[in-house]
Amino acid sequence: AQKITQTQPGMFVQEKEAVTLDCTYDTSDPSYGLFWYKQPSSGEMIFLIYQGSYDQQNATEGRYSLNFQKARKSANLVISASQLGDSAMYFCAMREGDGGTSYGKLTFGQGTILTVHP
Amino acid sequence: GAGVSQSPSNKVTEKGKDVELRCDPISGHTALYWYRQSLGQGLEFLIYFQGNSAPDKSGLPSDRFSAERTGGSVSTLTIQRTQQEDSAVYLCASSHKFITGTGPYNEQFFGPGTRLTVL
Numbered sequence: 001a002q003k004i005t006q007t008q009p010g011m012f013v014q015e016k017e018a019v020t021l022d023c024t025y026d027t028s029d030p031s032y033g034l035f036w037y038k039q040p041s042s043g044e045m046i047f048l049i050y051q052g053s054y055d056q057q058n059a060t061e062g063r064y065s066l067n068f069q070k071a072r073k074s075a076n077l078v079i080s081a082s083q084l085g086d087s088a089m090y091f092c093a094m095r096e097g098d099g100g101t102s103y104g105k106l107t108f109g110q111g112t113i114l115t116v117h118p
Numbered sequence: 119g120a121g122v123s124q125s126p127s128n129k130v131t132e133k134g135k136d137v138e139l140r141c142d143p144i145s146g147h148t149a150l151y152w153y154r155q156s157l158g159q160g161l162e163f164l165i166y167f168q169g170n171s172a173p174d175k176s177g178l179p180s181d182r183f184s185a186e187r188t189g190g191s192v193s194t195l196t197i198q199r200t201q202q203e204d205s206a207v208y209l210c211a212s213s214h215k216f217i218t219g220t221g222p223y224n225e226q227f228f229g230p231g232t233r234l235t236v237l
Contacts, residue, residue, distance in 0.1 A: 043207065043230055104151075105151060106151075106163065110160045111161075
């Protein structure tokens with residue numbers, strides 16, 4: 001079974017508008033972390049935002065915010081005021097923690113390609 | 119400061135040849151991860167190092183794949199008798215040691231990757 005599901009292979013948004021990229025996850029571990037990474041065409045993976053399973057508030061980092069709905073197991077990324085430079089592949093990832101044996105490895109979704117139109 | 123570096127950036131090899139991919143983590147990062155990104159499989163975890171030991175090799179796809187880390191720093195991923203299905207981008211990431219509950223302090227920083235093409 002997929003642990004991380006990103007159902008949108010591609011998304012389009014107009015410059016300066018907001019866009020939401022969907023991510024759902026599946027885990028039985030009560031302690032986990034959710035990450036979003038951006039991968040531009042250059043190939044590097046850029047960390048954007050993190051949400052811990054015990055965090056009470058939704059994470060925000062500048063124009064990025066994470067809409068965390070724990071009961072629904074969703075962790076959608078919201079990008080406000082989109083810019084042309086936001087065009088990239090976006091990955092949702094989960095890190096499960098179970099007292100040490102998870103070793104912090106990330107499980108990634110399939111990614112969403114975001115295209116920002118001028 | 120220097121980020122994670124990987125070499126070579128591109129590698130083209132013939133089926134059946136061995137290849138070595140190198141990763142230089144961020145100085146001071148004790149944890150090192152190898153991932154593989156391919157069209158059909160997305161991003162997959164391969165192996166994790168803490169210091170020089172590899173407590174989690176669960177993602178290595180076959181015994182043709184091996185990795186080592188020396189001096190708690192540089193890591194080498196070796197693929198023996200390469201096959202066409204090994205073609206992918208191999209990404210290395212490093213972080214401080216993962217400790218449950220310490221949040222983004224354990225953020226993984228990724229290198230630029232090595233694009234491997236097996237002809």
